[in-house]
Amino acid sequence: MHHPLDAGWTLTLARGDRPDAFAALGEGIPAAVPGVVHTDLLASGLLDDPFPGAREAELAWIGESDWTYRTTFSWSPTVADARVDLVAEGLDTVATVRVNGELVLETANQHRGYRADLAGILRAGENTVEVAFRSPVRYAREREAVLGERPHSYAHPFNAIRKSACNFGWDWGPDFATAGIWRPFGLQEWTGVRIAAVRPVVDIVDGIPHLTAHIDLEWQSDVGAAVSVDVSVGGSSARVEARPGQPVVVDLDVPDAEPWWPRGYGEARLYDLTVRVGDGADESTRWSRAIGFRHVEVDIAPDEQGSPFSVRINGRDVYIHGANWIPDDVFVTRITPESLAASIADATDAGLNLLRVWGGGLYESDDFYDICDREGVLVWQDFLLACAAYSEDAELWDEFEAEAREAVTRLTSHPSLVIWNGGNENIWGYVDWNWRSRLKGRSWGEGYYRDLFPRIVAELAPTTFYSDGSPFSFSSYVHPNDDAHGTMHIWDVWNTRDYDGYRAYRPRFVSEFGFQGPPAFSTLESVVRDEPRSPFGREMLAHQKANEGNDKLERGLGTHLPEPGDYADWHWTMQLNQARAVSFGIEWFRSLFPLNRGWIVWQLNDCWPVVSWAAVDSHRHRKPLWYELRRVSASRLLTIQPALEGDGLRVVLHNDSDERVTGQLDLRRELFDGTVLASVSLHVEVAARGAWNASIAPELAVAVDPSREVLIAETSNGERGLHYFADDTALALEDALSADARVVADGYEVTVTARTLVKDATLLADLVDPAARVDSGMVTLTAGEEHVFRVSAPAGIDPAAFTSRAVLRTANDLVVRARAR
Known part of the structure; x- marks a missing residue:
């Protein structure tokens, strides 16, 4: 039986240089569990909204301080001779837990849970719990000094502590390093035996859905009577006998179940899996959740063009329209099932079929994966390493192993999760970012990507795919960011190149690319109040975290759009250019099908009001980029592109649907006023999940007056593609x-x-x-x-x-x- 400890908590400052405005902290303030220090300060009224203006520096003391949570609770056992465990599902991050003054836990990892037997400590009547948190910022610095300095992005050595990397600040997020009891905390009372974990490994074998259920049992005593374990799902069931010290594995064919399919390929069918130990009378001996059956492959076998990255579900290749996912709020305890559902709807409403949970964030709550399961959204899950070199000393290795085993065990039940990825840009960083000379032979994380993580996935989730990293070329002898092999990130576009540069690549799969733009005007106004308003005002730049970000926005206009004349025009111009840049890239990628097998845009969501790469801002305004994502993610995309060899133009129809497309394609070159200058009609026939290409005749592909002409392609089924012969700055557009x-x-x-x-x-x-x-x-x-x-x-x-x-x-x-x- 679970007994939550979620009431009566107080928070006190244990060590730190607090400003005078926070003097009331000396008496302690009420605290929420789950919660973090920042949200408790907000709730108390001591802290105003930290997002407006430029408050990061003045609030840095919070992450530099030590904090203590305390509560008292009354206890009386409900069952004689029961064992009682303290269960902490998530502590952020470096914590010491005492019950009645006795040390029961010491933790240093936000990404895993903890359990402690309270025998001899818990007493009938009143009890106290104290959770003391060390400053994550100071702790990270201390551990870096011990483990050795290793390259990392941004100011703090997040690679020396097992905490969400972006919580220390990123190029789209603020530096509000948190501390607190961030996931449920309480007691579990049980007798005899309890279910410690259920790991359902699903597959489809010779057309038959199959379950291998691994059931971890914990026994109160090493000597105990055998118990029955009953497993049932989808009209099939099995019973086995379990004894202390013996593994429990149940293999079960489920012939009446239908496959789970991703969006656009079929129904995301789910079936309730139930495990009962003995009579399953309480929650410690009963486990249930929805699962689905699917077979996962990713084709990376070398071919004549290099090596692909083609996701295959239940034997069918799936073209990926994806987005990278970051934590949905700076203060993650404010995230709810409802807010997750709204954010995931932003993806599905745009026609996306995959979310990549990026390695600088979190293993998300089960609510996130449950929604993806129901909605047929594929999940690519990074292990939580990003943009840094990591020590492989035992101190971190042991933590990585513990958190990875817990995360894989917990998430294996979700059919949506089909790819585990070793980390973000770390292998690329080692090769290209001058890490080797700085490391001087020290470990950098290769052992995690090439040894630890693949072993854990092979052992615990053998029916999912593992990738060493992103980007990665799946060969030790090929550059990890080679467009001809595996996955690639395209960041020279945005950082140094015009977005025309997307056409310099013929990528097999793009797992990161993107372009910045401001949030909705009202979102920006909620936090930026410079007088006069300016793209380079102090408050504006506090909400532009990318290095030289607003300079890059202006440079990124190139000749595509004119230089804006005022602040309102700046806002619209940059939103428009972001949408144009990303859709330009996606249309190019899709025009390369079947060479290209998908893309994952950076990024879907924001965690606070900021100028960023997101398609949807933190106030849930869908930016112009979102509407373009919806257009270019349509099941049928008609686009006009340069010829792949030589000069000229080609028209492409990518049919990412299960229906064969036949019809007529009309091509016409016309003036902006609608006067048709040249036209032709073509017969189109495109196989399901196929593509059709045709060269465009010179009389259509070459304009007489590039400033006043447009080339239009339209099918009898309603698809349209447009091509302009000059950038907008050279077009004779009118206020029309x-x-x-x-x-x-x-x-x-x-x-x-x-x-x-x-x-x-x-x-x-x-x-x-x-x-x-x-x-x-x-x-x-x-x-x-x-x-x-x-x-x-x-x-x-x-x-x-x-x-x-x-x-x-x-x-x-x-x-x-x-x-x-």
């Missing part, structure tokens, strides 16, 4: 959009009509009300076309507000304004 708005039953409708070509019409609805949301964005209209934006927003708004020039934006208006300057 009219708009009308009205109140409707469920919000507002804004109807827009184009007199001539209008590019990327987007409604920045949050400028009218921060609660407003709109169903579409980045809409390009040819002459005479109409589009209806549907807006969800509070009642009582004058609908004309949604048609103002500040709210209804296009690429045209930027060009027109630039010409007028």
Whole structure:
């Protein structure tokens, strides 16, 4: 029986240089469990919202301090001769736990749980618990001094402590190093035997769903009577006998079960797996959760073009439309099942089918994976190492092994989790980032990627795939970020190159790439209040964590878009350019199919209000990038691209659906006013999960007046692709959009009509009300076309507000304004 200890806690400052404004801490403040120091300070009123302005430096003392949590509780045993364990599912991070003054736990790993037998310590009546946390920042520095300095990103040596790396600050996140009891904490009372863990290994063998259930039992005594273990799932069941010291493994065919499929390939079917020990009368002898059956392969076998990275589920190749996932809030104890569901819906609504849980973050809660299981979202899970070299001394090796075994055991039940990955950019860093000369022969983490983690996955999750790292080429003799082999990251685009540079690569699989843009205007205004507003104001730069980030934003405009004239134009221009850059890359990748087998954009979500690579900001506004992700993730994408060999253009239809596509393709070169200059019709026939390519004749592929012409490809099934013969700065775009708005039953409708070509019409609805949301964005209209934006927003708004020039934006208006300057 579980007894949560989640009430009556107080938090005190044990050591640290607190500012005078926090003098009330001397008496202690109420604390929430689960929670962290920052959220307790917020709840007490001692700490205002830490996000507005530039508060990181003034709040650094919190992460530099030691803190103590205390509570008292009454205890009386409910069963005679029961064992009682203290169960801490997550302590962040370096903690000493005492019960009634007796030391019961010492921890130094946020990523694992702990358990301690309280025999001889717990007493009937009143008991006390004290959890003392050391400063994670000071501890990391101390351990680095002992283990040896190793290369790492950013200011703090996060690679010397087993704590979420991004919690010390990243190029999209603040440095708010936390401490606290961040996952459930309490007592478990049990007798005889308890289920310590169930590890269901699923597969489909010769067409039959199969379960191998590994059941770890803990016995109160080494001498005990045998007990029955019953396993049932999907109409099949088995019973075995268990004795102390003997492993319990149950093999079970489940012929009545249907396979679990990812989104777009079939239903994500789940079945309740139940394990009972003895009569299964209480939670210590009963375990249940939903599982699914799937067979996982990733094809990395060398071929004539190099070596692929092709994800195959149940024998079918799955083209990956993915996004990288970071912790969904700076203060992770504020994340709820509801907030996770909303964020994962941002992925599924955009047509994505995979989330990569990135190695600088967390092993997420079961709620996250449960939602992915139900929604058919594949999960790529990194082990938690990122952008650093790691010591392989026993101090860290033992922690890595313990946390990896716990994480793999816990997460193996989730059919959505199909890939385990050794870490993020560490192998690439060793090869390319001048680590070897700095390490001077010290270990850097290779033993984790090439030995420890693959052994653990092979032992505990043998029906998932393991990758040594990301990027990785699956050969010791090929550069780890070679586009012809395995997975690659593309970061010269953004850091040093125009986004045209995506076409320099022919990647087999892109597991990271992206481009920055600001959040919604209302989100930015909630935290940035520089006077006057400026992209380079002090508060703005506190919410731009990338090195020279706003300089890179401006450089990234290239000749694509004009230099913005004011702050509002800067905001729209940078959002627009972010959306354009990422969709440009994805259209190129998809045009390479079947050579290219997928991409994972950096990144889906934000953890606070910030200028970043995210498609959805922390206030849940879907940025223009999100609408472009939805467009280029469609099951059928029509795109016009340069010829792969020589000059000219080609038109490509990538059909990532189970239906064969036949129909007519119309190609026409026309003026912006709709006058057709040349046209041709082609017959299109594309196999399911296939692609069709055709060269475009010169009379269509070459413009007479590049500034006033567009090439349009349209199929009889409704797909459209556009090609411009010059960047927007050289196009004769006009202010050609009219708009009308009205109140409707469920919000507002804004109807827009184009007199001539209008590019990327987007409604920045949050400028009218921060609660407003709109169903579409980045809409390009040819002459005479109409589009209806549907807006969800509070009642009582004058609908004309949604048609103002500040709210209804296009690429045209930027060009027109630039010409007028």
